[in-house]
Amino acid sequence: MDVEQSTGAMNADTVGIAKNPSPSLEERSVRHGDLLGGEKVDEALAAKMIIVNDTIDEIGFTHHHWKLFCLNGFGYAVDSLILLIQSIISTQARLEFQPSYATGLTIAVYVGMLVGAIFWGFSADIIGRRFAFNVSLFISAIFTVVAGASPSWITLGLFVCLSAFGAGGNLVLDTTVFLEYLPSKNQWLLTLMAAWWGLGQLIAGLFAWAFLPNYSCSDAATCTRENNQGWRYVWFTSGAFVFVLSILRITIIRLQETPKFLIAEGKDAQAVRVLQEIATRYNRPCSITRERLEACGTTAQRSTTATGLTQRLVSPGEVFFHLRGLYATRKMAISTTMVWFSWLLIGLAYPLYNVFLPIYLASRGASFGQSSAYITWRNYAINNTCSIFGPVLAGFMCRSPWFWGRRGTMIIGALVTMIFFFCYTQVRTASQNLGFTCAISFCLNIYYGTLYAYTPEVFPSGHRGTGNGVAIGLNRIMGIISAVVGEAANTATSVPIFICAALYIVMAIVAGTLPFEPYGRRSS
Template sequence: MATVDHNSQAPNRYDKEGQMDENGAEVKSQVASDGSVHKGEDILAMQDLDPALNAKMHLVNNAIDEIGWTNYHWKLFVLNGFGYAVDSLITLIQSNIAAPAFKEFGSVGYANGQNIASYAGLLAGAIFWGFGADIIGRRWAFNLSLFVCSTAAIVAGAAPSWPSLGFFVALVGFGGGGNLVLDTTVFLEYLPGNKQWVLTLMACWWGFGQAITGFICWGFLVPKKWNCDLDGEACPRSSNMGWRYVYFTAGALVFVLSILRITIVRLKETPKYQLTEGDDAALVENLQSLAKKYNRPCSLTLEQLEACGKIQGTHGESRFSLTEFKIHLSGLFATKKIALSTTLIWISWTLIGLAYPLFYVFLSTYLKVRGVTGPTDPYFVWRNYTLANISGIPGPILAGILCNIKFLGRKYTMVIGALVTMAFFFGYTAVHTSDENVAFSCVIAFCVNIYYSCLYAYTPEVLPTAHRATGNGISVAFNRIMGIVSAVIATVADTRTTVPIYLTAALYAAMAIVAVFFPFEPYGRRSS
């Protein structure tokens, strides 16, 4: 990556791999003046139009590579993964408790209200925590989001009415809505370049969250002593505590996870955020402290960073203003290539945000029309549900392997995941038995997570650091908007038609096409 030579003595001069040196020989690596060799190339290079920031980012990436993978990264992998698990947990829980709660409150109101409330909260949370993480930093948002989510979940279990439950369900979504934004952002900004593929692997925690949901609901929504007969007349609270126990248990679990984040990780501000803030001294101290703790080398100095010059402002005059938002938004369209990348990413999140829930909205009615009846015993209902959710765990593992293969990379791993998922959605039209339904559900859960997990990782990898959380948050927000749309469709549309299955498959084909045209390939390069 080329830099501007602000100072002839600056120790940050290097040649770009793949270019020709003054003797006509191809440069094979990037060599710093201290003699260390760094083969990594930064993804955005000069795309951000700020040579000083570009040069400093390269030095920071070199330092992170020099430190390498440590036990601190293992902690982040696990505790950031909790955020993935919580996101899937809270989304599925509200859909599972909606029917018994609606019955208890007299079946008065909007039956799909909790689904819409949850997605509305997730939407607001994605925008709030994403934008907030670019304003005040990753650390505070990272530490607070799960605490808000856990508190709201516990209170939701004590809701006295259908509207009040909707409010607290939305608040649960608001607290958890920033997890997909913050967890990938924080983890990525500490990762050495040759380990960025682990960001894809981290999505396996999403499957764990789904599986945990299945086990909690299996435990509390099956026993008759805690659940009303949904076909009966009366459903008093004393006979219908199952769904409340689900929320109490989930809230307590998330609360424990929020405490573990603070006590085990003790997250400092990420070095790349410190860089965009112009806090070079704190950045160097942060990385030097990490290196010292794990007995790793770190040759980065404050003098090296200062020699690169002063970066352009990444904030407005007021952090909490419309101007601030415009700065972060415009940074996502700084060049034609970055603008194309941002646009295609948002399209991808929108497409999968519609395709995935739309299929499941229509699935049960579609199967009934075809005469496919599932088990009536609650034990087998929840067993099948849990099997399908567990099947999603290996998907990100395979995606992590594929995206680290040179001729596939992130882009073509997404293409493979989308096309294979499309094929099985088309195959669903051949389902005639309950066992076939379970088998296809498990396979689709596996395949869709190949695409989903890679998109989770790709999004923050190619966004510029100063605006990463905002861009990531808007991406997730588009996904949540489509979740709300699917809930409305479920209420007003004819759910007996087979068209949604073919439409869903076509949407995955569109995702594959979009992935081909992504302008950046992160394989072998480092986030900027």
């Protein structure tokens, strides 16, 4: 039997428990394949998580999960959309505003995403997942539209930062919400969901291809707002698109707090109600009861005197409670540190390549006699189309024993990406230029998509938002550093490509040393 499928065989496990009426928590954790089952932290909470996982497996995969796959995928798409739009339009905006600091927009977008990741990440563990799910995209949509009307470079940077603040929390919540509703045998879909990231890139590229070649100036001396409307059209169109997605989020599904968050908060009755409503709606069995959960004991609660929402969000006790939870055991501490280090590495490598990709394409295209904006943005759209399918392949690799699970998929993705990076430095023709950038985008997203899925899987549910938020926050810090590097160095040369290749070698090594392998195991 496939290992991934065997974790969903709850009936056999239930029979086994019946024969042994009082198995220890550790025996039950091993029997059910719980990923953090051997890490004894809060035995009452761990016992309740086993029951919740059993119930989610009992209910199985439903249309509710397909809705979550799409609605949470919107967050992936918007994050990549906002990140890339600023790099796409920065050249034209610079011609119009002639700023003193050329990479200011890149710094602005990463600052916004950094603050967003930290804010929405901690709030997800303190006040819940639902608020960010319903609000974050709407915030991003408003400021994305407003950014298109910016009268100056500084104002544009401010609105880009605020737009990124809304978008930046989505990657923290998207994986968390989806994972905490998924049956164990379907956890590989978390990797597949990263295909939405590539879709967001594609949409950004298509908007650029549609507007920039025909509505842009080419000379700073004659560039005015009237003859340089293309980059503004890109912002307006993107903002309208994000607004539609934000409306769909609150109309297609009325998201309730995830059962695992409710259990971690000690709200057993609400968790039972959420699971029973899903089971009833889709005519599925559901054996969980409040009495079974309460029989497990009382879970440890954070101690804080803060009562108001604002007080709780800024309370040091709340923050340290969740940070300590990520370092509760030695193995968890190593895992948390290595995961965060992986995000630091990809945070430098990804923007050095992707954010400055238009510069690479334009400089390489010019050297091959393809200097037109139409060719540049056509190639950019093709490149981003290829990036969609990297996570698709990664999703199927993650559920196959031939690729050693999530860690093996990350190792393969990082090493193959590194090879193509080195090959790209030897490009000599226009066809090679397009072919190798497409190959890099495809392979890069095998690693990135798997890391996005792996991260929430190895964090405990009660502290998952915090762990995700810090990971993505570290990623954004390195994005800011990459912008500084981009200002000081010549990004039209092959030097950043060599740096990226070296970073992916380190990423492969780190992936091989990660202590937890989620393949065939259930997340807490």
